[in-house]
Amino acid sequence: MIAVEILNQANALGVMIATAESCTGGMVAAALTDIPGSSAVFERGFVTYTNVAKQEMLGVRPETLEKFGAVSEQVAREMAEGTMQNSKAQLAVSVTGIAGPGGSEFKPEGRVCFGLSRRGQSTHTETIEFGALGRASVRKGARDHALELLLIGLSHFAQN
Template sequence: MTVAQLLDRAKAQQVMIATAESCTGGMVAAALTDIPGSSAVVERGFVTYTNTAKQQMLGVLAETLDTHGAVSEEVAREMALGALRNSGAQLAVSVTGIAGPGGSEYKPEGRVCFGLAVSGEPTVTETVEFGALGRDNVRRAARDHALDLLSQGLSYDA
């Protein structure tokens, strides 16, 4: 599904979208808003690059960050739910990961965690290991995966 098709489907279903992004720095929201007419369905985007921003803007718990780290499905879940809670959206995607360069043995470069929150549905999380593709490529791959997740989220209401 193209981004334009995703937006058309959201509009037909009267679903507003929010994004909560860390390593992509707003690339998901930018991809959505590059399409004319996107304001009909894109409610807002949160760029929460720091842990403090995740806590202040999305309500991610300090305990979750301390226990699991920012790059975790637990944080991705709280980010997605926080985006729903702090917006007028019914569909939210979150992205948190290590774009590189760098990483560690436990959290390698290219690991990205995603959350998908749909009003009235269980929140879904997943981790994708994109590998050490380089910062730009990891960020683009994460953006594209998040857009795919939004498309899947619209399937709940289809």
């Protein structure tokens, strides 16, 4: 199970993890905290479902939301970086997307943007087009991808 692997590696490396989630509504944090002993490495999670919450809790700039929209790599970057600024974590992942139903020509259902931030390093962002798989499947896919990103982030700590 990937969450166990993440927690074991984070524990071995002495790395604290935090999450910032929108469309997943806390599913990444839940996957990690479902495991006994996760408090040794899981520092905190932010569920910032609205734009106001993203601004108030993570410092996402109104201009970024206005120019790029909540479902953008720019917002995912600011969410991840805001998580680092508002926590004691050394590794943070962010998730923002459109789980569905709905979407638009410019922001289709199933588009999810991710941010991965490591203390002292530049933030990585990416977008995954899960497609119109249905709300539950998009959210699970986004959760799983965020967990994979955390594992990648931890591998960078191990190399340094």
